[in-house]
Amino acid sequence: MDSLSTSLANASMRTSLNDLPEDLILDIITHLPHASHIANLSQTSRYAHSIVERAGWKKFSRQSFPSLALDGTSAFPGRVLADRLTYLDMCWEKRAFVFHSYKELAPPRSGRRWKGKQTVGFYPVIGGGLVGQGDELVAWGAGEDLVTRYTPCGLSSPHQWSRLEGKSIGQSAGFGDITALSVLDRGSGPEALVGRANGQMRLITVAGEDFGQLGQQLLPHEQTVESHHEEISRMKIGSPAQVAISATQWHPKNNLIASCQGSSLTLYDLSDHDSEYIQSVAHYDMATGGPDDELSLLKSAKFLGKNSIACALGNTRKPLRFGTITPSGLVFPTTSETPDTRPWDIFGSLDAEGKTAVRAIETVGNGTSESLLLSAWDDGTFRLTDRRTPSSYVMMYRDRCWQTYDSASSLLVYGTQRFVAGGKSAANVRIYDFRNPKPYHYADALPCIDKCPPPIPPYDHSPGYTARARCSGSHKCTYHFQSRRDVYRSDVTLYMGDSSVGNVYALAKTSDIASSFFVGTQGAVTEVGLRLAEDVTAKDLMSKNAPDGWRVGKPSGTIAMSEDGMGACVRSEWRMETQGFLGLKKQNRRARKRDYTRRLDSAYYD
Structure with missing residues (x-):
C-alpha cells in the first residue's frame, strides 16, 4: 500500500x-x-x-x-x-491515560460540624452528552448539589463550570440528594433531568444565563397536579430504596423518559415544553405476578429502539427483562413466559433461593442498536445478549485472573470495540475488548520491524511465526503481524490509587469520541483523559480549573495498571487462568522520549 x-x-x-x-x-x-x-x-x-x-x-x-x-x-x-x-x-x-480528581474543598474548621452537612463523602451520580452543535456537557450530583461542565465544540475551547446548591432550591442533605441524572437537549437548550432520594424529578437548565432555572417537574405515576399540591408539604414515607429515583434514561428519537423507582418503571413524554408538570404516560410494576420473597428493585433501564426497553433488576430470579412499548402502555412477558434463569447460573451467581442481580446494562453499537445489550452480573460476568438469538447470551467477559467474581457497578460502551466497567468492591476500572474485528489498527501505519512489540507477553503460547523484516503482499512483518494479535492487546485493570474511596459508583462520557471519561467514587469525581505520556506537559497537569468550592489535582495514592489477559470467553471454555502477567505497572508521569513501537504507553516504563 x-x-x-x-x-x-x-x-x-x-x-x-x-x-x-x-x-x-x-x-x-x-x-x-x-x-x-x-x-x-x-x-x-x-x-x-x-x-x-x-x-x-x-x-x-x-x-x-x-x-x-x-x-x-x-x-x-x-x-x-x-x-x-x-x-x-x-x-x-496503548492504555495511555492521565487522571484529574475533583473534590470539594474542606469547610473551615470551627470546632463543630456544619448544620445540615453529612459526615461522609457524597456518592456521585454522573451524566454526560452532546448538546447543541456538538458541545460537550457533563454533570454530576454531589449530595444535593448539581455541578456542570460545559465545553463548546472545539479542541481548545475552555471549560465553563457552574454549580447549583441544593439548599437554594429547597433541597436538604440526605433526603434531597441527587440519585439519578440524565443530560438532554430538546432543542431549547441543554437540560438535566435530576432525580432525588425523596422521589422528586425535575428538569433544570444547565447552560447559559438561565443556568439553575427550575423547569418542568415530572409527577409520580397516577399523581395529578391537584394531588401533587395537596401532598407537596408532606414527606413521602417509605424505604429509601423504594422512594429514591434509582435511574433515568432519555430517548431522543421519541422524546421519552424512563424512570426507575423501587420496582416501578415509569415513562414520560417530554414533547410538551410548556406545561409546568408532566404526568406519566405508561407504568409497570416489576413485582407484578412475582413471588412474595422478591423485591425486584430496578437498577437501570435502557431503550432498545423506539418500541423496546430493557430493565436490570436486583434480588430476583428474573434479573434481566425486556419489555415492549405499545400505545396502551408497557408490556412485559409474564413469569411463565420468561426464559428459565438456570441457564444464567453459570458460576453460581444465584443464591440458595435462585435470586441474583444485574447491576448495570448498556446498549452496544453506535447508539442505535435494538438487539445488542451488555449486562453486568453479580457473579463478575459481563454478558452480551443478542435478542435476535434464543440464547440467554452470545458472548461473555470476565476477569479470569485476579478478581474473578468481583462484579461491576456501572458500564460504558464504545461501539462494538471495547467497554469500561467500574468496580463494585474497589476503586478500579476494567477495560475489556469485545474482540470483534477491527477495521483500523494504528500500528499498521508504523514502520516495519522484525521484532515483536515490547514488552512481550510471557503467556504467548501460540505456534512459532517466521520473522520478517518487511511487509510483502499478504505477509506482514513481525511487528505488524504480532500487533494485531489479541495476546498483545490484553484487557487491563486501572487502579485509581486511593483505597479509602471504596468502589466506583458511576461512569459517564459525553460521546464515543470524547477525549476523557468520568469515574465517580466516594467524595470525588475523577476525569480519565486519553493522552500519550509524551504529549502531557507539566502545564497540562496543573492547568485544570475547578468549579467554585472545589479543587482539582492528582488522585491520592499511586495509579497503576495490570494486564489481565483476554476476558472474552464462552461457557464451554471458561477456566481460571494464570497467564504469567507482567505484574502491576505503576504510572510515572515524567518527560520521556517518544517511542511508538512499544505496545503500552511509556508512562508504564521505567
Missing part, C-alpha cells in the same frame, strides 16, 4: 486523477487503510485535495470506526475528526 501512496504522488497520475469523478475518488479512499495514504492522495492535486477535505476524511472516519456514534460531529472539520479518532484509538490500545 506504501507503493500506491508513492505512485499517487507522481506527476503522471495528477492528470488522470483530475479526470476522475468525485464518486470514484471517494471509492479509492475506501481502499486506503491509513490516514497517511489519504494525506498523500490529497497532495496530488487541488482537485483531489478539495474532495478529500470536503468528504474524504469523514468517509475514512466512518469506514475505520463504523461502530462509534459520530452524531454531533458535523462541526468538526473532516481532517480534525479523523485525527482525533486515530489518536484516541492509539491511546486506548
